[in-house]
Every structure is written in structure tokens, then in C-alpha cells.
Amino acid sequence: MTNEHIGSTVPRRQLGRRLRDLREGARLTVTQVVTALEWSKPRLWRYETGQVPIHPNDVEAMCRLYGADTELTNALKTLARETKSKGWWHAYSDIPEWFELFLGMEAAASRIRQYEAEVIPGLVQAASYAQAATVRCITREPTPEILERGTAVRMQRQQILTRRAPTAPDLEIFLSEAALLRGFTAEIMIDQLTCLLTLSERPNISIRVVPLAAGPHRAFHGSFVILDFPEETPVRGPEPTTVYSEHPTGALYLDKPSEVKTYARIWADLGSVALDQPRSYQLIQQKAKEWSW
Structure with a gap:
């Protein structure tokens, strides 16, 4: 790598x-x-x-x-x-240190599991959606330069999904139906949902929707990401599975076995209430049509 x-x-x-x-x-x-x-x-x-x-x-x-x-x-x-090496994100000076750490871990992961309740995850955002989301994320005046950099970071992150060396990670997403409904303009949402449909056809990407009708589930505490890593060398050994939970002013990185086990149970519960991939695809298609009305 x-x-x-x-x-x-x-x-x-x-x-x-x-x-x-x-x-x-x-x-x-x-x-x-x-x-x-x-x-x-x-x-x-x-x-x-x-x-x-x-x-x-x-x-x-x-x-x-x-x-x-x-x-x-x-x-x-x-x-x-x-430890002095620099990743591509170091070219963007306004990225918070706590998020730089996540970008490096995301790029090194062999498997990424993510649950999102309110928004489309950054790794599968269309450019128009990414720009609109950037406006909501920043706290200062959204100048054209800030918007351009914020959108560029989201787009560059997505390159890990199509890379050949190292092998692209497997991305598994559980997405609340609310994220398909809570959007920006109709044009942006149609573009975004079409993007989800295209990406879900890739062999290393799984997008499943948790319908509102599913009722309560164990992920009520909010969104999270579970990162699994390959064993790079026999000397160094693998990076431990890590759970990432983001907040407006920072993030949590959890890698104790008990913490990872807890989130694994939450992930399994989401799997029991989410639609399978074909039905998720159909629901996303349906929502895209509704946005066009």
C-alpha cells in the first residue's frame, strides 16, 4: 500500500x-x-x-x-x-486533524461498514449532493473556494472504491429511508439517487435501505462506521477493527474488543430489519421517481 x-x-x-x-x-x-x-x-x-x-x-x-x-x-x-509520510489529504489545510486520522484509516481499510440515518454517506455522494452537504457542514462563510475544496475532498475519497492496487475495499451501507427523503432540491436528489443506483451495481458495494416501517432498532444512537483492515506484513500485524463515530467538533475511535463487539451486534440487528439489495434498489428507484414529480 x-x-x-x-x-x-x-x-x-x-x-x-x-x-x-x-x-x-x-x-x-x-x-x-x-x-x-x-x-x-x-x-x-x-x-x-x-x-x-x-x-x-x-x-x-x-x-x-x-x-x-x-x-x-x-x-x-x-x-x-x-510516520512522516503524507497522504493526498494533506494538500487541504483546512481538514481537521481528527478527520485526517479517519481519512488515513478509511484509505487503509479492506472492509468498510457504515450506517447513516440522515444523509447520504460521503463515499457514495454525487458531486452536486456533496457540494450542498458541504454548505451544511461548515460553520464559517461558505466561500466558493471553501465549497470547492470541501467537495473535492469528498470526491477524492471515493477513488478508493475503484482502485486496483491495493485492492478496493468492500463497502457495505445501511441507509435509513429518511436519508432518501430528507434532501436538497429535486434536481440534486434525483442526481444523488441515480448515483446510488449506479454504485450499488458494483461488486464491492452493497447499499441496503432500512425502511421507516421497520420500526425501532439498535442503531438509534446514531450513525457510525466500522473499519476492518488487512494484515499488511507478518511483522507489523493487522490494524484492529475500529469503530468511528463523528460529531460536529470531533470524533470517537473505538477499538477495544468489547466496543467492537457491541457495534457488531448493532450491525447485525440492522441487517435483520433492512431490505435486501434488490428491494433496496427498487425503493431507491421509487424515491427517485417521486422526487421527479
Whole structure:
């Protein structure tokens, strides 16, 4: 997988977990480490959680303190060099840091499962819908430049669905019927629903609608994304399945087994109430016709 595809997100998270595991294996507390290295606690926390790149010299200092052997130290220093890689989204300076992290994870995923209750997901938005949605998302004056950049980011994200190397991820979407009804202009919605019909014919994309008639279900807490990752190398191992939940001022990244298991149950419940793909396709067709009336 190229650096342009994932940036530094996955290497940072992988390196941070390995360093945390080494620290815990050495039975050293955060206080003991920052005292020995003369660092601050926030600095160590940012390293171990993959929030920032790590210089190889810092990795070497940590490995020396933790008693890691030369082979492992060199491997982690090599991984540290990857944490400075930049993905395509770094060209857009106004993307929040918490969303940059998601873009890197989304680009690295082999399977993406998403539930949306109110809007069409960004990965399957038509350009006209994406621009209209961008207006609703930004809090400052929507200048033409801001709208153009916001729309461009959404469109560029979609390139992962048709890429050949690495293999395009499988995208599975449960979409509330409300998102088909709550739209913008008729022209935009017809364009968007037509786009959904086209994309749903791709072998790696599944779009299923949760009808309003289905009644209550376990996803009443709101929208979320479940990201699964391939095993990149035997040395580094796979990135753990992560649940992403976005909010207006930030996002949650959940990867504890108990958290992932909870969302897996919610996903299974959605599957029990959603229409199958053929009936979902028919419903989207029907809604597109209704928007044209």
C-alpha cells in the first residue's frame, strides 16, 4: 500500500501500540518513562496513541529504556520513518486533524461498514449532493473556494472504491429511508439517487435501505462506521477493527474488543430489519421517481 493512500495514519497507530506494549512489558509506568526520558506525559501519550509522527531517535531512546533488542529496535525505527509520510489529504489545510486520522484509516481499510440515518454517506455522494452537504457542514462563510475544496475532498475519497492496487475495499451501507427523503432540491436528489443506483451495481458495494416501517432498532444512537483492515506484513500485524463515530467538533475511535463487539451486534440487528439489495434498489428507484414529480 502506497504512502499516498494511507499517509502516516496506520504506521503511527501501529508504532504507538508496539511501543506501549513494550513499555507495559517492561513494567514501566508513564511517570517512570517521562521522568527517565525527560519528556512530558502528553508527549508520550501522543506517541502511544498514534496522534503524531515519531522521530527514529525517540524510538531508539524508548526501545533502549524498555530493553528491546537490536532487531526489534531497527524495525521500529524503520516504521517511525513511515510516520512522516503524507497522504493526498494533506494538500487541504483546512481538514481537521481528527478527520485526517479517519481519512488515513478509511484509505487503509479492506472492509468498510457504515450506517447513516440522515444523509447520504460521503463515499457514495454525487458531486452536486456533496457540494450542498458541504454548505451544511461548515460553520464559517461558505466561500466558493471553501465549497470547492470541501467537495473535492469528498470526491477524492471515493477513488478508493475503484482502485486496483491495493485492492478496493468492500463497502457495505445501511441507509435509513429518511436519508432518501430528507434532501436538497429535486434536481440534486434525483442526481444523488441515480448515483446510488449506479454504485450499488458494483461488486464491492452493497447499499441496503432500512425502511421507516421497520420500526425501532439498535442503531438509534446514531450513525457510525466500522473499519476492518488487512494484515499488511507478518511483522507489523493487522490494524484492529475500529469503530468511528463523528460529531460536529470531533470524533470517537473505538477499538477495544468489547466496543467492537457491541457495534457488531448493532450491525447485525440492522441487517435483520433492512431490505435486501434488490428491494433496496427498487425503493431507491421509487424515491427517485417521486422526487421527479
